Amino acid sequence: MADESKENADSLIADIHKRITEAFEIFDNENNKTVDVREVGTIIRSLGCCPTEAELTDMLVEIEEEDEAGYIRFEKFLGLMTKVLMERRYKPSPEDVLLKAFLVLDQDGKGYLTQDELAKYMTEDGEPFQQEELEEMLSAAVDPEKGTILYKEYVSRMAVEEV
Template structure:
């Protein structure tokens, strides 16, 4: 590979990193209410998810442990968040499941093969199995997933809403 090719490849990586860092900065600034390069630690999961990452609760705790101050202040500083999140996005960690995997999960829950789940069924599964959803998370999910006329979740439609297009 010649010098020109190496420079071009390096330029592509630099450009990708610059794009990623701009996305991270923009997302962080939305929650930096006091414009002082910090956000409330409780907002970090929202920022991370807005960037297309869906870590589990345990993974989220690991992230927070990595970027929190030694003496926790309740705030996360941008200078600690940016390098960790840049690395996370470059390594494509915590990516959401593809649509076909989400559909398979719904098929397992829909044992009768009806093509839908009742809101009550979905609530039971999501709040009692695995990493249980909180009531607030469940309400948010149902507001997006449930057909208001029938009270059902047509999961084929909902699975496509749950996937995030690659940037």
């Protein structure tokens, strides 16, 4: 039995390493086992992790190259992300929690938010979105026919499947 559980753990780690490697390689434009530090948040999120900007900054401080500022080496990234994924850190919020958040924002109970309402909430409260992040969110969230965010539909698209 001990051999079987070790094989399962080895298999899990191998799968995690494969996912991390594939995600990293997409952004390793020069095929030199490094990526621009500005790409790391996208890589981490593509792996199903949703750290806050402060948590992301802490992660970057831990793995950024000292002698080559602005770059992250694959070896350091692999070690950190293996640990993060094994510990199941920075998991996204479940669909029901996201829906409750939108229901709170929809004070009139109309079933949608306007672009202006969502933009106000995302830039003025909590950890504010950058303009680029807001535009990206709105492009995915806004119903093109109605020009509003039908948040029940949006939440189901936002929910991340467990990997």
